[in-house]
Amino acid sequence: MSTPNGIDPSVPPSGTGCAECDALGGWWFHLRRCAQCGHIGCCDDSQGKHATEHAKNSGHPVIRSFEPGETWFWDYNTSSIIESGPELAPPVSHPATQSTPGPADRVPSNWTELLG
Numbered sequence: 001m002s003t004p005n006g007i008d009p010s011v012p013p014s015g016t017g018c019a020e021c022d023a024l025g026g027w028w029f030h031l032r033r034c035a036q037c038g039h040i041g042c043c044d045d046s047q048g049k050h051a052t053e054h055a056k057n058s059g060h061p062v063i064r065s066f067e068p069g070e071t072w073f074w075d076y077n078t079s080s081i082i083e084s085g086p087e088l089a090p091p092v093s094h095p096a097t098q099s100t101p102g103p104a105d106r107v108p109s110n111w112t113e114l115l116g
Contacts, residue, residue: 006062006075007035012089013066017103018042020050027106029115031066031094034058035073035085040066040094045115046101052076067100068093 018028018041028042032051041051061077073082101107
């Protein structure tokens, strides 16, 4: 089976949290991993929407969930979910001990209101 365009299974993730949120001292709701370069960004339900921003700025069209137990991919070019794809370089999710939303010490007490 060939690897779909926009996916490089050999590239490890950039870290365990959203790169931009970490740089700004912010927080995220869920995490997404660029399937091409490994960049970790926050989901569109997060305030920063950094995964989508990365896809737009880089031209990398496919992300994968970086949440424990989730294996789906999303293709921005077709606006469609890809139920399964190649196994990516580990780790395949943030640590199970990492809070969602996270990181725990930066999540405001009114986080649900902020996402609404």
